[in-house]
Amino acid sequence: MSDNIIEAKALSKTFGSFTAVTNLSFSIQQGDVYGFLGQNGAGKSTTIRMLLGLIYPDAGEVYIKGQLFNNQSRHLLQHIGAIIERPDMYLYLSGWDNLKMFARLSGTPIKDLRLYEVLEIVGLKGREQDKVKAYSQGMKQRLGIAIALVHNPDLLILDEPTNGLDPQGIAEMRLLIQSLSRDHGKTILISSHLLYEIEQIATRMIILHRGKKVVEGAVRQLLDPAETLMEVDILPDESISLKLNSSEWNRHIHKMSAEKLVFKMHPSQMPALNNWLVAQGAQVLQIRSSHSLEAYFLSLTNEADVKAGTV
């Protein structure tokens, strides 16, 4: 039997003349923290909604724990906990009432002790009797995660869980998600357009662009450190380019101009390159590494746009 918690096979969805998702297949395995990446409008939310039966695909199928998921097999949703886009809840009810209400709908009997347990996990214990309308955005997100978590599902789907949070809230949410994976053994699908967050959290990822899969795989493999883009700003000097072209650094050159040199290399090679540049008379102003996932993402999506003839 496969380890797939959820599997999408050839999903497609069109809204009127707009194609949101095209022939999308992927699978999430037990233990994955699966990053779902894409710009706004890339098809992330539509795909997640198809996985949860909120939106019906025009074509393709979803399998949850190896079983076909459709309107007749909605019981399979008991294996999943999800928050979609915003943690919208009943504002006029307390956090406790919201949690208890959704717990009762989760398909498994849940004791109050478990409710306290998840409140503890998400750091809301002591605030559960407050009305949700008095909660901050971060608290609402945490309650949303508690609701998703309360029935102890195999898979957590978190669609843009850092939306609307301040930097501290984002950092706290990251720690919480990491703890859910590490300490509570949860398989997590996390969608975001914040690349840095995904890079910090995900073990596997998929990049969507204009409703299509651009790439899927283990983050470590996809973000090979040897492929890091290193940017070196120098005082304009045409001779450096010539010297570089005839040197052993030639194979690392990614882009080059009189004042900016971009290399694709492992960051540990940078000191040696810097020494070489200085020895050649270059006046180095600044060295920085382009954020690896960001650079990777942009290069892939730009490539996809070029192939599609949209740029």
Place this chain on the structure above:
Amino acid sequence: MLRLELYKIFKKPRTYISFGIVTAFALVIQLALVADGKNFIAFAMQGVSAQFDIGGNVLNGYLVTYIILQSLLVQIPLLIALVAGDVLAGEANMGTLRLLLTKPVSRSKIVLVKFTAAVCYALLLLLWLAVIALGLSIIFFGTGDLVNMKSDAFVVLLKDDIMWRYIAAFMFAALAMTTVAALALLLSAFADNSIGPIMGTMGIIVVLMIFSTLDLPIFDVVKQYLFTTHMVGWKGFFDDPVPYDAIRFSAIVLVVYTILFVGATVFYFRKKDIKS
């Protein structure tokens, strides 16, 4: 699940607006009749007092209740629509429908439970109306024979022959309000905010009521199948003899409409893409 739905409905402050409106409305009529009831009765009876000698306590609790019920003909459906039109659209608007539908509960069940909860609310509102209108009117005005004045006749119902008619009338009204709740639920399934379904329900009821009451032969065939024509079927219980065949037909029309509205809601909602 029904308990959860009822909990949600009765935790919302706006739910109690309806109970407040019904109470205020009934009290206003009762107090007005306490203050000026004799003149009102004299005016209402002036057409028949020349031919008939009507004595005793005409302005009694039963008559006041009848006046209140007739006055609330349009208001009660609006109050029902206020809640029934919100059960799906309100959740879509709040964003909670999304969360609700990620739970392992069938969409048909969600619709049916929400419909049942809306009907429970309608029944409670009617029960409250019964308590306020009938209970308080009897306390304020006492009991007596009911003089039911119609446009072309008047019916006198004996004091001991009235209470069962009110019980039957309230039960029939409950059926009519169930149909209203079903219509509001259907419109609610199409919308992502509550205003549309509430206004839509009222719009449909008002327009169809106009058709139902227009005395034009061209509408005769159609209007006997409009549910609004039959919503006032409860008045039949205050005729003598009671037109049971007509009441039965009205009840059947209302039941058929209710089934159609709820069936259409389930059918549509099962296929609906949740984008809100």
